[in-house]
Amino acid sequence: MRPPPATPASRHRTASEQVGAALLDAAQAVLDREGLAAVSVRAVAIEAGVAPMGVYNRFQNKDGLLVALAVRAFDALHAAVDVEHSGEAPGDPLQRLRQSCRAYRTFALRHPEQYHLMFSGVSSLASPSPAAKHGTAVLQVLVDTIDSATRQGILHAAEPVEAAQMVWNAIHGAVTLELASLNVTLKRHGFEPADTYDKMLDVLIDGLRRP
Template identity: 30%
Template sequence: MLTTTEKIANAARKLLDKEGVQGVTMRRIATAVGITPMALYRHYPNRDGLLNALADEGFAQLAERLAALRLTGSIERQLTKILDLFLDHAFERPHLFELMFLTRREGARQYPQDFRERRSPTANVSADVIAHAMETGYFHKDDVWEIVFETGALMQGLVMLYLGGRMAMTQGEFRAFCHRSFGRYFNGIRK
């Protein structure tokens, strides 16, 4: 049997997946769970706290999936596997992806300090591959975290353009476009 907190999170998750952040209201969640709106505040301090919990859960799931990746093959193959996992995450739950990466929220990790201090399990995986590529001479020596942040921005920007209907492509065509875009970026930093 689910706890009330779990029921609230499930209802919020369903609203987020269906309608995006704007669809997640305390009143609608309370109705879905069968409690009063005021009762929600015993479990979450406010709507932002609930949205933060959903984003944190999304990051934990993504980090778990990244940790399970078998990163073998060339540097670019490893980085493409990471990109594909992010794309899978965006396609599976586009509104959650937007909440995680593009919605301003309290406590979200910030560049550069949080990243340089390795507080981002989802960025650390790419950083390790890129650092190894620099150490072995595959990529030019540069600032690892700037490269991680730039490639993240490239991926997130392309995803939001695609999800926003600005790219007339199938998911497969879009994925191939992302692979080519990242290939062009890697060509610029390859030694």
């Protein structure tokens, strides 16, 4: 049976949603251009061309604005790493895992200020933070991919959740060091960060293959 036709409300954002999206667009522009320290209710209001009260009415305060911005960033990161549903995902779960991990790095390098915000104190992943379920959705992509490989006998991860967390720990650490330019020793010795990152993925996956 075909689904019912979309209603006007489902086709278009409501006026309230449009206002919220426009304010987040403005906040993201300030964040990307000037960094996290520059994001304030006043700066976002100026960027959006509205009175500061318009920002307060929508997000209550600066922290509410930053949490909403972090949620949006986590959703974008989730879309990037969720290669299984991208329409071009390889059938091999190990290749999907590699692609997801590479997409994670690419997102962080393209959006360093958003990445910094996502893991700042205001957007803690500890429940019941509003950002928690959006952040853990990224981890769930890794869990599902590792679980698929384990069920097929390709990996021997006893607990996919634990294995996925270890992978996330590794890729997050590598990306954070790269963003902070703390991997300069690699370049001094002629190593490319992208190549070293791929070698790290080799080590991680080889470890998960072991019984």
